[in-house]
Amino acid sequence: MTRARSFGLPMxxxxxxxxxxxxxxxxxxxxxxxxxxxxxxxPGAGPVRTGVTALLPRGRAGFLDPCAAGMYSLNGNGEMTGSHWIAETGALTLPVLITNTHAVGACHRGVIDWSLRERPDAREWMLPVVAETWDGYLNDIDGDHVRPEHAIAAIDAASGGPVEEGSVGGGTGMNCYGFKGGSGTSSRVVEYGSDAFTVGAFVQANFGSRRQLTVRGVPVGADLADDNPIEDDDWLAPPGSGSVIVVIATDAPLLPGQCTALARRVPMGLALTGTYGGHSSGDIFLAFSNANPGAISGGFPDPEPRYDTLRFVQWNQINPFYEAVVQVVEEAVLNVLLAARTMVGRDGLRSPALPHDRLRDLLTARRLL
Known part of the structure; x- marks a missing residue:
């Protein structure tokens, strides 16, 4: 699997x-x-090019322990369920799922079924977070192919360690900058006094017009304008009108408002890859901190009143975390583009892979490689 750093990009x-x-x-x-x-x-039979991505903020063992969280919508033509409750309480609970636009309901049900299987006593109230981007160019999106059991399987498959990128999970049928898009990720280590924390991003990339594509400051899209069947067809919407979901995670102790501030920096990382957030795109971002276990309450009250105590990064020391968000988002998008391979879907429609050799030539000519 090719990634930005293995390709030689100076990140x-x-x-x-x-x-x-x-x-x-x-x-x-x-x-x-x-x-x-x-x-x-x-319709209903395929071809099928879709899937589900599951992110567990505290892993299986801590899935009912809320995290501090915040979200930001750059462009609201999309869905992230549970976002109003996050805005109200600053708390995120349960696995987060990302899928295609018409599979939100099935994944929502799947999170609930999985949670009840794991904790049959957790029956009071659940409001899962499920986000989406549209994969109808390649996929039989109206075919009801994603079922609750697929959401459960994605959660069951969740693990730490290396993460596969490209045409996998919820990103299977997605396109990015007129090339094959999908799922991507990156992380940064942030020093904070004597401590070190990590900021990570996960991106489901389905956005951008070919002409906008920029790689580490080099505008390459115009030089890669040929072999662009997605935009040449112009069969559904103006070029660049897709969507992107970004999830930012950190173990740095943050307040909910600080998580929201991190989510607001996501567009700056996306902009480094060329997009300006075109109208009709759904660009929705979630950030959470899984520090302070047991200290964030967002659901029903405890039997007895108590006080929560939070340790958090000082506001006037938060800039390195902002910078890390911008860096991981840019790199995650580049990882998507470099990992994804050409895919043919419904009606023979084709999403071409980013041509590595041509990109290398363009960047070498600009002395980036």
Whole structure:
């Protein structure tokens, strides 16, 4: 699997051991990938190019322990369930799932079913967070192919360590800058006094017009304008009108408002890859801190009143975490583009892979490589 750093791109900052969101202690990622069928679209039968991504902020053992969280919507033509409750309480509970636009309901049900299986006593109230981007260019999106059991399987598959990128999980059928898009991740280590914390990003990339694509400051999109069937067809929406979901995780102790501030920095990382956040795109971002276990309450009250005590980074020392967010988001998008391979989906529609050799030539000419 090719990634930005293995390709030779000079990326700023120090990544964690896997350069992935799972470098944040406790965070786990799992996928269900659904690929079947070829040829003409037969609604309900395929072809299928879709899936589910699951992110567990505290792993299985701590899935009912809320995290401090905040979210930000750059462009609201998309869905992230549970976001109003996050805005109200600053608390995130349960696994976070990402899928296609028409599979949100199935994944929502799947999170509830999985949670009840794991903790049958957790029956009072659940409001899962499920986000989406649209994969209908390649996938039979109306076919009801993602079921609750696929969401459960993605959560069951979640683990730490290296994370597969490209056309996997919820990102299976996605496109980015007129090339094959999908799932990507990156991380940074942030020094804070005598401590070191990790900031990680997970991106489901389905956005951007070919002409916008920029790689480490070099505008390459115009030089890669050929072989662009997604935008040449112009069959559904203007170029660049897709969507992107970004999840930021950290083990740095942060307040909910500080998590929101991290989520607001995500667009700066996306902009480094060329996008300006076009109208009709759904660009929605979630950030959470899994520090302070047991200290964030967001649901029903405890039997007895008590006080929560939070340790948190000083506001006037938060800039290195902002910088890390920008860096991991940019790199995660580049990892998506470099990892994804050409995919043919419904009706023979094709999403081409980013051509590595041509990109290398362009960047070498600009002395970036």
């Amino acid at each position: 700023p900052g120090t990544p964690g051991p896997n350069n992935a969101i799972t470098d944040v202690p406790g965070v786990e990622v799992g996928y269900t990938t659904l690929i079947s069928g070829d040829g003409p679209l037969r």
